Amino acid sequence: MTDLRDRAVEIYxxxxxxxxxxxTLLRQMTLLAGSATAAEALILSIAASPAAAAQIDPKDPRLVTDRSVGTEGGAPSIAYFAAPRQPKAKLGYVLVIHENRGLTPHIQDVARRLALAGFRVIAPDFLAPQGGTPADEDKARAMIGTLDYDLALKQARAFIARAATQRTGTGKVGAVGFCWGGAFVNRLAVAAGPALAAGIAYYGPAPDPAEAARVSAPLMLHYAGKDARVNATGEPWVAALKAAGKSVEAFTYPGVDHAFNNDTSAQRYDAAAAALAWDRTTRFLHARLDR
Structure with a gap:
């Protein structure tokens, strides 16, 4: 059963x-599972479920949340905001960068978790210039494939610049990204220079190691032990950052899959690894964003 599960995750x-x-997915899963019905059940157990319960209620009275629609970086923008309702001091700002399915309810939930951990949080929808994140995840992934990456980086830098000037903040802005968003955080660290005060990438494919010299922000990189695709890029990236004298902490969690932090995917989620990575993440951000 373990071999079947691992092969199913690879196919997905x-x-x-x-x-x-x-x-192609259905054909391969049917061959693996033995029937179309079993294949559909296997896919559902691996895929993120939009119906999965949030850890933090969107109406949690401890938080203030909002959704803004406007313009950022000269293009349409959408963002979800979350912050403690009654902070006792100025807080650091954190951008939460979504996976390749866009600004999903799960990513909004992650934003609320970070807000309860003591940050002001902005979760941009980088599909906004294309009309915003659709409910259909396959469509969202197709849209990500045609996204203007330079525009997305420009918008992220604009969000950072604005957050850094807010009187409610400490003037320091970090970023946390997952999967596609993890890759984006790495590239944002290259593009943003000292404007980015901290970057954390969860299982995000890494840039060309030659770009390491351009990074200013301290980085924390989380990798899944069974994620050979991403790790093949991550290991040279970490080595290049260290060789360039950059501040980087890298952790690999043995025996877990890509997207181990996503609790809406029954087969991928690993509670122990997710909790450890989350504790490391929040400590890292507080150390670099608090006054």
């Missing part, structure tokens, strides 16, 4: 990150 990862062909 190839679908979500490479070919995006659902017919």
């Amino acid at each position: 990862d190839a679908f979500t990150h490479e070919h995006h062909d659902r017919r």
Whole structure:
């Protein structure tokens, strides 16, 4: 059963990150599971479930949340905001960068978790210039594939610049990203220079190691032990950052899958690894964003 599960995760990862062909996914899963019905059940157990319960209620009275629609970086923007309702001091700002499915309810929940941990949080929807994140995840992944990456980086830098000037903040802004968003945080660290005070990437494919010299922000990088695709890029990236004298902490969690932090995916989520990574993440951010 473990071998079947691991192979199913590999097939699903190839679908979500490479070919995006659902017919190929169904054919391969049916061959693996033995029937179309079993294949559909297997896919559902691996895929993130939009119906999964949030850890933090969107109406939690401890928080103030909002959704803004406007313009950022010269293009349409959408962002979800979360912050403690009654902070006792100025707080650091954190951008939460979404996965390749866009600004989903799960990413909004992560934003609320960070807000309860003591930050002001902005979760941009980088699909806003294309109309915003759709409910159909396959469509969202297709849209991510045609996204203007330079524009997304420009918008992220604009969010950082604005957050750094807010009187409610400490003037320091960090970023946390997951999967596609983890890759984005790495690239934002290259592009943003000293404007980014801290970057944390969860299982995000890394840039060319030659870019390491351009990084200013301290980085924390979380990798899944069974995620060979991402780790093949992460290991050279970490080595290059260290060789360039950059501040980097990298952790690999043995025996867990890509997206181990996403509790809306029954087969991928690993509670122990997620809790440890989260504790490291919040401590890292407080150390670099608090006054």
